[in-house]
Amino acid sequence: MLVEAGHFALALALGLSLIQFIVPLWGARANDPVLMSVAPATGLAVFGCIAFAFLALTMAYVTSDFSVLNVVENSHSAKPLIYKISGVWGNHEGSMLLWVLILSLFGSVVALARNTIPLRLQANTLAVQAAITIAFLLFILVASNPFTRIVPAPAEGQDLNPLLQDPGLAIHPPLLYIGYVGFSISFAFACAALIDGRIDAVWARIVRPWTLGAWAFLTLGIAMGSYWAYYELGWGGWWFWDPVENASLMPWLAGTALLHSTVVMEKRDALKVWTILLAILTFSLSLLGTFLVRSGVLTSVHSFAVDPERGTFILAILILFIGGSLALFAWRAPMLKQGGLFAPVSREGALVLNNLFLATACATVFIGTLYPLALEVLTGEKISVGAPFFNFTFLPLIVPLLLLLPFGQTLAWKRGNFLGTAQRLYAVFGIAIVVTLAMFAFEYGGPVAAPLGIGLGVYLVLGAFNEIVTRSWSKGTPLPVAWRKAANLPRSTWGTVLAHAGVGLTVIGIAATAWGVEGLATVKIGSSVKAGDYEARLERVVPRTEANFREDVAIFTILRNGNDLGTLESMKRLYVTRGMPTTEAGIMTVGLGQVYVSLGEVQADGSVGVRLYYKPLVLLIWIGALVMALGGGVSLTDRRLRIGAPARAKTGSAAPVPAE
Amino acid sequence: MRRVLALLAALVFSTSVFAVQPDEVLKDPALEKRAREISAGLRCLVCQNQSIDDSDAQLAKDLRLLVRERLVAGDSDEQVRDFLVQRYGEFVLLKPTFSAHNMLLWLTPVIVLVLGGIGAYTALRRRPQAAETLDEEERRALEALLKQDQSTS
Numbered sequence: 001m002l003v004e005a006g007h008f009a010l011a012l013a014l015g016l017s018l019i020q021f022i023v024p025l026w027g028a029r030a031n032d033p034v035l036m037s038v039a040p041a042t043g044l045a046v047f048g049c050i051a052f053a054f055l056a057l058t059m060a061y062v063t064s065d066f067s068v069l070n071v072v073e074n075s076h077s078a079k080p081l082i083y084k085i086s087g088v089w090g091n092h093e094g095s096m097l098l099w100v101l102i103l104s105l106f107g108s109v110v111a112l113a114r115n116t117i118p119l120r121l122q123a124n125t126l127a128v129q130a131a132i133t134i135a136f137l138l139f140i141l142v143a144s145n146p147f148t149r150i151v152p153a154p155a156e157g158q159d160l161n162p163l164l165q166d167p168g169l170a171i172h173p174p175l176l177y178i179g180y181v182g183f184s185i186s187f188a189f190a191c192a193a194l195i196d197g198r199i200d201a202v203w204a205r206i207v208r209p210w211t212l213g214a215w216a217f218l219t220l221g222i223a224m225g226s227y228w229a230y231y232e233l234g235w236g237g238w239w240f241w242d243p244v245e246n247a248s249l250m251p252w253l254a255g256t257a258l259l260h261s262t263v264v265m266e267k268r269d270a271l272k273v274w275t276i277l278l279a280i281l282t283f284s285l286s287l288l289g290t291f292l293v294r295s296g297v298l299t300s301v302h303s304f305a306v307d308p309e310r311g312t313f314i315l316a317i318l319i320l321f322i323g324g325s326l327a328l329f330a331w332r333a334p335m336l337k338q339g340g341l342f343a344p345v346s347r348e349g350a351l352v353l354n355n356l357f358l359a360t361a362c363a364t365v366f367i368g369t370l371y372p373l374a375l376e377v378l379t380g381e382k383i384s385v386g387a388p389f390f391n392f393t394f395l396p397l398i399v400p401l402l403l404l405l406p407f408g409q410t411l412a413w414k415r416g417n418f419l420g421t422a423q424r425l426y427a428v429f430g431i432a433i434v435v436t437l438a439m440f441a442f443e444y445g446g447p448v449a450a451p452l453g454i455g456l457g458v459y460l461v462l463g464a465f466n467e468i469v470t471r472s473w474s475k476g477t478p479l480p481v482a483w484r485k486a487a488n489l490p491r492s493t494w495g496t497v498l499a500h501a502g503v504g505l506t507v508i509g510i511a512a513t514a515w516g517v518e519g520l521a522t523v524k525i526g527s528s529v530k531a532g533d534y535e536a537r538l539e540r541v542v543p544r545t546e547a548n549f550r551e552d553v554a555i556f557t558i559l560r561n562g563n564d565l566g567t568l569e570s571m572k573r574l575y576v577t578r579g580m581p582t583t584e585a586g587i588m589t590v591g592l593g594q595v596y597v598s599l600g601e602v603q604a605d606g607s608v609g610v611r612l613y614y615k616p617l618v619l620l621i622w623i624g625a626l627v628m629a630l631g632g633g634v635s636l637t638d639r640r641l642r643i644g645a646p647a648r649a650k651t652g653s654a655a656p657v658p659a660e
Numbered sequence: 661m662r663r664v665l666a667l668l669a670a671l672v673f674s675t676s677v678f679a680v681q682p683d684e685v686l687k688d689p690a691l692e693k694r695a696r697e698i699s700a701g702l703r704c705l706v707c708q709n710q711s712i713d714d715s716d717a718q719l720a721k722d723l724r725l726l727v728r729e730r731l732v733a734g735d736s737d738e739q740v741r742d743f744l745v746q747r748y749g750e751f752v753l754l755k756p757t758f759s760a761h762n763m764l765l766w767l768t769p770v771i772v773l774v775l776g777g778i779g780a781y782t783a784l785r786r787r788p789q790a791a792e793t794l795d796e797e798e799r800r801a802l803e804a805l806l807k808q809d810q811s812t813s
Contacts, residue, residue: 242709298708344784352780360773367768381761384703386711386754393769414809522682600681609682 003068006056007147010097013049013104014137016042020107020130024123028196036123040111043126046133047108054101057146058088067153070094070146076159076577078547086170087160092294092310093146095173099290100136102174102181106210107133110185117206124192125185132184135317143313159548159577168228176221176248180286182214183255187283190276191325194332199276204266207279209636211262215255216632222248223625231585236518236596236613238621241390243298246369247289253362254282257355264351268413270340271348273333274355280329284322285362291318297373343415350408350416357401364393402456402507405500406463410470428466432459446515453511460504464497495635499628506624509592512617524607528559534614535559536597539567541608549575551584554608558588558595565590570597570610592619680713681721686728695728698740702727703754711754 020042027035060068061084064077074091075084083090089098107129114122140146163169189207193199225248230238239245258278264271292298295311342348368385375381406428410421436455443450471493472485519531528537536556544551551573558565570586586597593616600609680699686692699713704720712720712727723744730740744752756762 237714240709342784344781349784352784356773356776356780359776360769363772364769367765371762371765375761379761382749382751383756383762384709384751384754385756385765386701386703386709388701388755389765392755393766397769397773414806520680520682520685 002056003060003065003147003149006053007145009049009056010053010137010141010147013046013053013100014134014141016046016049017130017133017137020046021127021134025127025195028120028123028127033119036119039123039126039130040114043104043107043111043129046130047104050097050101050104053147054088054097057094057097058085061085061088064157066155066157067149067151068146069148069150072150072154072157074160075157076548077156079160079165080547082167082170083160083165086164089173090160090164090169093140093144095177096136096140096144096294097146098174099177099181100133100140102177103129103133103136103184106181106185110188118202120196121189121192121203121206124195125188128188128191128195129184132188132321135320139310139313139317143310156577159575162549162573162575162578162580162582163232165548165575166228166232168224168232172221172224172228175217175224179214179216179218179221179255180248180251180289182210182217183251183258183279183283183286185210186214186258186279187325190279191328193276194325194328197332197335199272199336201266201269204262204275208259208262208266211255211259211279212632212636215252215259216629216636218248218252218255219625219629219632222252223622223629226625227622231587231596232582236585236598236615238513238618241368241387243369244293246365247292250362250365250369251282251285251289253358253365254278254285257358257362258282260351260354260358264340264348268340268342268348270338270342271352271355272336272338276333276336277329278355278359280322280325284318284325285366287318287321291315292369342413345411345418346416347408347411347413350404350411353404354401354408357397361394361397361401364397365390368393399456402460402503405460405503406466409463409467409496409500424470425463425466428459428462431462432456443515450511450514453514454508457504457506457508457511460507461501462504464500464504467493468497491638492635495631495633495638497631498634499631502624502627502629502631504624505620505627509617509620509622509624512593512620513615516613516615516618518614519612521610522603522607523610524605529610529612531612531614533561534595534612535562536568536595536610536612538608538610548577549573552602554586554597554599554610556586556597556610560590565595568595568597570599572599572602589619592617592623594618680724684721684724684728686732691728691731694737695724695731698727698731698737699724701741701754702744703752705748705752 020039023042024036024039027033027038057068057070059065060071061075062081064071064075064084066072070091070093074087074094079087087094089095107126110117110122110125110129117125186207189203189210193203222245225245226238229240230236258275261271261275261278265275291311291314295314297311340348368390372383372385375383406425407418407421410424412421432455435458436451439451439454468486468489471489473482477485517532517534519529519534521529523529523538525538525540528535536558539555539557541552541554544553551571554570554572556568556570558568566588568586568588571584573582573584574580575582583599588595593614596613596615598611598613600611602608680696686695696713700711702712702723704710704712704715704717704723706717706719707715710720712723726744727740730743735743741753750757756765758766
């Protein structure tokens with residue numbers, strides 16, 4: 001009954017979305033405030049309906065209602081509660097429902113922000129938002145309905161894919177979707193501005209927190225996915241340039257560019273047309289990511305043709321929204337007035353460069369991901385584009401961007417002085433170079449990339465904090481005064497500093513992977529495998545049984561130069577329902593590095609293949625991403641909801657600066 | 661998003677996630693290092709975007725052994741790769757060749773960067789001319805703003 005009610009609520013949400021789409025647009029054209037204010041009301045109602053539908057499906061999972069096909073396919077009565085809940089979005093149908101749930105959640109937040117957004121802009125934005133909701137609700141109801149019943153109902157479900165029964169995977173999709181779908185708000189605002197033909201700094205100020213929030217969540221989502229792959233897939237890599245990963249990286253790169261161009265637009269009223277285009281592109285890439293992952297086109301071009309309904313449906317949505325918004329852009333953008341002059345060497349100029357590099361990096365990932373598909377469709381030739389291609393093309397684009405980053409952050413708005421800026425950074429340069437040289441001396445004869453990368457990371461972290469130092473301290477300033485000044489700097493400044501420092505930390509973590517060591521051996525109980533200074537000694541192997549899996553637990557003692565660091569468990573599991581084995585790597589954190597033990601085949605004589613890694617500073621890769629997202633969060637708490645741009649420090653008060 | 665990857669990984673790894681087996685490793689560390697480097701650039705043909713160095717599939721194991729066999733026989737890195745391309749086609753290379761049908765792939769980053777750079781540069785160059793079309797009043801307002809900006813930043 002509840003399931004049918006959920007199904008019905010979804011259909012109701014579709015009807016309400018149609019109203020939310022048509023009436024406010026009409027109202028905005030006719031300048032009728034009553035019609036326009038239909039938008040927030042319906043927006044909230046749509047969210048209510050979809051939330052109810054989602055809850056209904058969740059209840060079906062929690063109570064193991066095996067008369068629902070989706071629950072049968074992805075759940076099991078013996079599964080722990082957390083995975084019963086995360087199983088709701090651990091499958092195609094449920095994850096699409098989560099997608100529209102988040103979409104309508106964002107819509108309802110826009111609906112509630114009626115005091116901060118002009119009515120007309122709000123009405124147009126919610127109408128565009130409703131158009132997206134309509135498309136995806138149709139998709140769910142027609143091609144991927146999670147509420148389909150099955151008769152007769154089986155007694156037991158088929159369980160969730162064991163690899164997904166992991167806390168990391170429970171929260172990874174929601175984080176990622178909040179990021180993906182969050183960009184729909186920037187997109188809707190951009191389309192609304194185009195429909196209205198008007199755009200100004202106020203628009204940028206309204207849109208920026210949305211972009212910032214979406215970006216921060218996407219950052220967390222990608223980092224979470226990366227860490228999950230690292231410990232769950234068992235071969236210790238943290239980024240594989242897999243098309244599925246690229247699908248999330250593209251909107252991230254475009255979103256990062258958007259974040260920075262919105263700063264220019266808000267502060268200087270420049271780059272308007274470009275910002276609008278970026279907002280459209282960013283969400284288009286989110287849609288593309290959804291298409292790539294959901295249509296099955298990645299597995300093979302053929303699997304798309306085998307089950308054409310879903311793929312074709314998402315492709316149609318893709319063409320409709322990307323094509324439609326770009327057409328709208330081509331039609332309306334020439335009418336937008338450009339403003340804000342600046343010299344090439346200026347903060348604006350640096351941010352243009354930032355956008356150029358990020359856009360090129362994004363285009364590189366785009367072509368690398370889609371080129372093999374296009375080539376196969378057009379010529380039938382099959383090629384592979386994998387990690388070596390991306391490393392080769394992506395790094396030369398990102399390294400110059402990172403080298404310029406502290407410069408851009410230090411340059412003045414409007415017209416800057418390159419040499420003067422360099423002087424403010426000389427201490428940063430100095431320390432980074434000393435660190436690099438020290439690293440070279442320390443690891444004499446080791447890989448070249450590691451010291452250079454660590455030097456770059458140190459340069460980024462110090463370069464980021466340099467802004468705090470130069471703005472709060474000069475020769476002769478007593479430390480307490482400087483400290484107070486630093487603490488009183490706008491939150492947005494601290495946000496920028498943290499986000500940029502986070503990039504530096506990630507770079508250090510990535511660079512240090514070059515120092516990673518690995519050992520590989522077949523060991524018996526009592527013998528050990530070595531990697532560098534580290535050693536894993538197999539103590540014993542014990543069987544263990546849990547509710548939905550059995551496992552063999554290998555217990556190792558970890559030694560560094562012979563000193564006992566403690567024990568670590570590495571498992572080989574068998575999930576009973578699906579008969580599927582998995583490997584659970586044993587991980588021990590030593591400082592910021594990790595000892596990583598992965599089990600291989602158990603030989604006939606009881607010995608077992610063991611792979612041991614030591615990965616120095618590896619945690620910095622994800623800590624850096626967390627710090628980046630934290631920077632986004634700190635910026636969001638700025639009273640003016642600004643990011644990136646330093647506020648005018650004349651009075652130090654947080655009163656809004658009048659628009660120029 | 662990773663779900664699909666995970667699913668495929670699950671399908672592919674019928675036994676465990678464990679690539680190079682201890683018994684495959686060559687005695688000569690220099691040769692083994694070369695084998696690992698070559699393997700990292702070769703696709704496991706039955707897997708989803710995995711190198712033979714990372715994959716646990718039987719085919720990947722066969723290819724790893726084949727690579728090592730050729731190396732022991734005295735082949736250069738290039739010869740090993742050519743041998744595999746001859747056998748399995750270009751699909752086996754994770755880094756595509758610089759051949760005519762891949763030009764668009766390789767040149768896109770360069771084209772986007774150059775065209776984008778030219779576009780941004782010309783847009784910036786056009787700006788000062790636009791400024792000259794300001795009328796007196798706008799110019800005064802602009803100067804006032806500039807002054808205000810300088811005194812505050």
